[in-house]
Amino acid sequence: MQSIIQKFAEFFCSMKYEDLPPEVIHKTKMLTIDLLGVTLAGLKMDFPQMMIDYLASLEGVEQATLFGSNKKVPAIHAALANGVSSHALDMDDGYRYGGVHAGVAVIPAALAFGESKNLDGKKFLLAMTMGYEIVNRISKAMNPSHLGRGFHTTGTIGVLGAAAACGVMAGLDKQQMANALGIAALQGAGLLEILNDGAMVKPIHPGKAAMAGVMSVELAMRGAKGPMKALEGEKGLFKAMADGVSTEQLFDGLGSDFYILGQYIKFHAACRHIHPTIDGLLSVMRDKQLKFQDLDTIDITTYPVAVSFCGAKELPDSPEGAKFSLAFSSAMAAYFGDAGEHRYTQDTVANQEIRALASRISSSTSERWEKAYPRERGAALSIHIKTGETFTIDVPLPNGEPENPASDDDFIRKFQQNVADLNPAGVESLLGIALNLDQHSIGELTHAMVQILRKD
16 A cells, blocks of 8 residues: 555656646746745845855855855755745745645755756746645645644645655656655654744744755665655654644645645735734724824734734744734734834834834634634734724735735735845846746746846
């Protein structure tokens, strides 16, 4: 009887670019554009710069582009650093049923591996789709137990997507692919303690997943063998990292229902669990023409995972921590009218007006939202203003979900906002290549990422 890994491996080895529906190819391109913009903006942050500085200082074969530097480095190093940069803003795409961000592990791995092998855009788009497929299906089966145990799914399961994508690009046979996935599963890691302390280094999880995906495929190509039951085995990932796993529908629609179509994108630079609250608060403020000074107290009711991740009563002392504070991010959005990446600064964190309102924002759970999760990941707000009036709103799903989708214009607008201070000619070039990636090589895309950072 085939193991779960072997079934996925057989599927990945059977797929061709021509098998992908047009809407899947289009969504893949748009998600690539989204992550490239998020990555370029993330390069400004401290932790990506630390990682780039470290990896750029090492000697190694020049295989793949290290974004944010003028160097090419070993593919595993490029995957690591670029994965870190792409997650630094917390504006990358995700899948709510799995509580996971496939793109930050899959895309950096596929770009680094594909560039090192001189592959084309069609190969990348197919590989990316397959990477999302295994990440989203496995994480859906493990959620919410896996998250509840304190694991960061993007790191623990993202590694399987990175390996799948690189394996497709390498043209592995089904035994090699299964070995690569088994080797990758051994390396999945990521602890959510960073939500309590050390939020700066959270991006190391997808970076390590991307790096491990590249390495797993390189080892499988050389004959290394991984455990076939690395997921469902007696000492496998499922039993080690979850109290309950639902595999009954794991392969339903495989090859016809592509899970990448279920991705959401973010319009706020905060943890996704905060987005319905921000959307609702800003909507009420617009509709009722409220100003920040009008707000007295705000009561938020939402699902337990949101409160567990972002409901700490202590206010943050860093921009990274602010991204995981429901109270602070909501108050900040009310103050500025948005929660863009440029708002999360140390000066903003120290802003006493924002902190004062944040201290008057409470969050709690309810049976209604608990039962609806993850079909709905929403919030109910009671907004009390200083005149004594109260306004309420329910937000079942934040903007950017498939049921509340982002348009192509939304994708492009977000990308342009993230790269607004970069070389305009480079921006247009990168966007043109990404929109027509099936007609370009991966090397052309990564070269454009370097050129966009040029000042001349």
